[in-house]
Amino acid sequence: MxxxxxxxxxxxxxxxxxxxxxxxxxxxxKLIIQSGTKKTPHLQGKTVxxxxxxxxxxxxxxxxxxxxxxxxxxxxxxxSTSSVAKGETLIDTGRTLDVMGTDVIIIRHSMAGAPxxxxxxxxxxxxxxxxxxxxxxxxxxxxxxxxMEAKGDLNGLKVAIVGDILHSRVARSNIxxxxxxxxxxxxxxxxxxxxxxxxxLGVEAYTDIEKAVEDADVxxxxxxxxxxxxxxxxxxVSEYARFFGINENIVKKAKKDALIMHPGPVxxxxxxxxxxxxGDSSLIDTQVTNGVAIRMALLYLxxxxxx
Amino acid sequence: xxxxxxNGFVTDGIGIHTGIRxxxxxxxxxxQIGENLSYQADRVIDAEGLYVFPGFxxxxxxLRDPGYEYKEDIKSGTLSAAYGGxxxxxxxxxxxxxxxxxxxxxxxxxxxxxxGVVHVYPIGAITKGQKxxxxxxxxxxxEAGAVAISDDGVPxxxxxxxxxxxxxxxxxxxxxxxxxxxxxxxxxGSMNEGYMSTVLGLPGIPHEAEEVMVARxxxxxxxxxxxxxxxxxxxxxxxxxxxxxxxRGVRITCETCPHYFSLTDEAVRxxxxxxxxxxxxxxxxxxxxxxxxxxxxxxxxIATDHAPHxxxxxxxxxxxxxxxxxxxxxxxxxxxxxxxxTGVLSLERFVSKIAVNPARLLRIPKGTLxxxxxxxxxxxxxxxxxxxxxRKFRSKGKNSPFDGKRLQGAVIYTVVDGNVVVENxx
Numbered sequence: 001m002x003x004x005x006x007x008x009x010x011x012x013x014x015x016x017x018x019x020x021x022x023x024x025x026x027x028x029x030k031l032i033i034q035s036g037t038k039k040t041p042h043l044q045g046k047t048v049x050x051x052x053x054x055x056x057x058x059x060x061x062x063x064x065x066x067x068x069x070x071x072x073x074x075x076x077x078x079x080s081t082s083s084v085a086k087g088e089t090l091i092d093t094g095r096t097l098d099v100m101g102t103d104v105i106i107i108r109h110s111m112a113g114a115p116x117x118x119x120x121x122x123x124x125x126x127x128x129x130x131x132x133x134x135x136x137x138x139x140x141x142x143x144x145x146x147x148m149e150a151k152g153d154l155n156g157l158k159v160a161i162v163g164d165i166l167h168s169r170v171a172r173s174n175i176x177x178x179x180x181x182x183x184x185x186x187x188x189x190x191x192x193x194x195x196x197x198x199x200x201l202g203v204e205a206y207t208d209i210e211k212a213v214e215d216a217d218v219x220x221x222x223x224x225x226x227x228x229x230x231x232x233x234x235x236x237v238s239e240y241a242r243f244f245g246i247n248e249n250i251v252k253k254a255k256k257d258a259l260i261m262h263p264g265p266v267x268x269x270x271x272x273x274x275x276x277x278x279g280d281s282s283l284i285d286t287q288v289t290n291g292v293a294i295r296m297a298l299l300y301l302x303x304x305x306x307x
Numbered sequence: 308x309x310x311x312x313x314n315g316f317v318t319d320g321i322g323i324h325t326g327i328r329x330x331x332x333x334x335x336x337x338x339q340i341g342e343n344l345s346y347q348a349d350r351v352i353d354a355e356g357l358y359v360f361p362g363f364x365x366x367x368x369x370l371r372d373p374g375y376e377y378k379e380d381i382k383s384g385t386l387s388a389a390y391g392g393x394x395x396x397x398x399x400x401x402x403x404x405x406x407x408x409x410x411x412x413x414x415x416x417x418x419x420x421x422x423g424v425v426h427v428y429p430i431g432a433i434t435k436g437q438k439x440x441x442x443x444x445x446x447x448x449x450e451a452g453a454v455a456i457s458d459d460g461v462p463x464x465x466x467x468x469x470x471x472x473x474x475x476x477x478x479x480x481x482x483x484x485x486x487x488x489x490x491x492x493x494x495x496g497s498m499n500e501g502y503m504s505t506v507l508g509l510p511g512i513p514h515e516a517e518e519v520m521v522a523r524x525x526x527x528x529x530x531x532x533x534x535x536x537x538x539x540x541x542x543x544x545x546x547x548x549x550x551x552x553x554x555r556g557v558r559i560t561c562e563t564c565p566h567y568f569s570l571t572d573e574a575v576r577x578x579x580x581x582x583x584x585x586x587x588x589x590x591x592x593x594x595x596x597x598x599x600x601x602x603x604x605x606x607x608x609i610a611t612d613h614a615p616h617x618x619x620x621x622x623x624x625x626x627x628x629x630x631x632x633x634x635x636x637x638x639x640x641x642x643x644x645x646x647x648x649t650g651v652l653s654l655e656r657f658v659s660k661i662a663v664n665p666a667r668l669l670r671i672p673k674g675t676l677x678x679x680x681x682x683x684x685x686x687x688x689x690x691x692x693x694x695x696x697x698r699k700f701r702s703k704g705k706n707s708p709f710d711g712k713r714l715q716g717a718v719i720y721t722v723v724d725g726n727v728v729v730e731n732x733x
Binding site: 012089090091109111112113114116117131132133134135169172195196197198200201231 | 494500501502504505506507508509510511577578619622623624625626627
């Protein structure tokens with residue numbers, strides 16, 4: 001029994017051992033992806049539904065491929081095509097999917113806690129694929145997997161996460177997960193984009209990104225959204241890029257072999273320069289590949305009878 | 308009907324009656340309070356071991372009638388109030404239609420006369436439709452029976468309009484009750500901004516959203532020399548601002564609610580929508596400051612902000628859930644547990660904050676045990692332990708974060724105009 005709960009709602013409520021179990025399983029799954037056949041029977045007869053209330057390309061495709069590689073049935077529901085637009089409640093939608101015999105529901109929602117609500121009212125296993133500002137646990141798992149693959153271990157590493165921490169569920173899940181695995185997590189960004197009491201989550205916080213990146217083993221840039229600019233949280237894209245963007249000079253402060261990561265999609269030249277995105281230290285493509293492995297691991301662990 | 312309440316410990320909140328007394332009631336009026344009264348009565352209540360108070364007066368509740376009767380109506384709301392020990396309640400105007408004119412005020416008063424279990428005093432809106440644009444017909448509402456004005460639920464964003472409202476309403480002897488919330492600071496927030504909002508990933512409401520407007524109302528009240536009342540104070544700095552203002556003689560008064568001295572934003576954990584309320588539950592530091600404000604009389608009034616909702620409005624995503632707690636039936640237990648048992652308030656000061664002061668704010672002849680006044684009386688047991696069970700609420704609103712909580716202190720009898728409307732004795 002690797003996972004204690006029927007659902008994966010976030011990394012804040014699961015243990016180091018559970019995280020390790022998922023990462024170990026993903027290693028095997030990655031071998032399957034790299035093999036020629038890319039087909040296993042692990043999910044045969046199982047139905048996986050992606051229920052997305054927000055747009056997504058990579059996360060959704062990643063889950064769908066993960067299900068298909070393991071011979072599962074996958075169905076996609078998005079806001080525009082489902083009865084959600086007609087005003088059906090989340091609980092009712094969940095019940096409907098449940099009684100159709102769904103084994104796993106993967107939900108993305110603009111509101112924090114929506115996966116918790118769904119999980120409470122369904123028998124199906126629920127995987128959070130991003131909820132509001134709260135968590136995006138599969139992204140953090142794939143980030144951790146990617147770092148461990150490159151560095152062997154997370155314990156003792158310094159990970160700098162730079163950008164819009166306030167609105168980032170990726171940052172929050174990585175903070176919960178990586179600190180549990182023994183990494184030192186440092187966050188940095190403009191003060192208007194750092195969450196209240198962020199240090200109480202066991203991280204260091206800086207507004208000077210050079211300081212944050214100093215001696216880091218991993219530098220992770222986060223996507224900056226245009227709507228933050230519209231809300232007046234920073235003055236302009238060019239000013240943001242100049243003071244809070246990751247560039248070659250900033251990266252020089254990090255360790256020589258520091259890894260460059262980004263959850264995507266990237267605003268090239270804003271939160272990170274193109275040269276870094278495409279450079280030798282960049283693991284951005286590897287992150288995407290590993291995303292499929294992590295999601296295969298989760299679907300497998302959450303649908304097998306002994307957890 | 309002649310009623311004699313014997314041997315109870317009477318506290319009237321103003322220091323005239325404190326001790327074991329008998330109360331004799333005839334024709335709905337308190338005839339005499341004294342020791343060892345011997346009257347022939349139709350009914351005698353032996354209140355030995357119990358505490359006898361003037362009926363509680365709630366300066367802030369939502370009865371949802373007219374327009375939202377699926378949440379609550381005057382009948383269910385006043386029955387719930389009676390079970391909470393309240394014999395008079397002042398209901399906020401955010402009904403549908405808004406109580407911004409004499410017709411709606413009259414409707415509420417008439418319906419309450421017919422169906423109400425306790426006295427109902429409507430509060431009129433400050434602005435038409437609570438839109439914050441044009442003053443409502445304040446004089447006509449007063450004439451129809453409104454006891455105060457408030458746009459509760461939404462702030463009056465314009466300082467200029469608020470200033471005019473305070474001035475204008477004073478001519479009619481109506482106090483403005485201000486719901487303090489700067490919406491530009493609140494943005495899309497749905498809980499207190501702080502450690503918990505960061506942990507839960509919910510958009511936060513900074514405490515300054517309340518305090519900026521508390522400061523504004525203090526300055527307006529001070530500048531005009533006219534009293535203003537601040538609704539549901541929830542933060543440490545609001546308490547400090549009001550305390551300082553009172554010290555220099557500003558005629559500002561304020562209230563808090565039981566949830567602000569008994570809960571913190573920790574209660575939101577698990578996306579508990581029953582703990583979603585406006586203003587939001589704050590931190591332990593704020594909670595302690597509220598207790599301090601009660602203890603040093605910075606906070607004059609304990610109000611429930613009883614805000615019943617239908618389960619469909621709470622059993623949704625946290626951001627979508629309605630704000631509010633069904634508060635009548637837990638108010639006394641929470642006061643007893645958090646204020647009386649702990650010694651934060653003496654019995655007398657508790658009674659002043661839950662009966663005497665709210666009646667003064669609303670300028671209604673209630674919250675008193677004076678001989679010759681209407682016999683509105685609440686009898687409580689301070690020892691009796693109960694476990695809150697929302698399924699037993701008389702209110703239609705079962706939305707309470709206190710479900711399952713053990714509280715020491717319960718309302719045993721509620722008497723309205725000499726009639727025993729609640730009997731809760733095993």
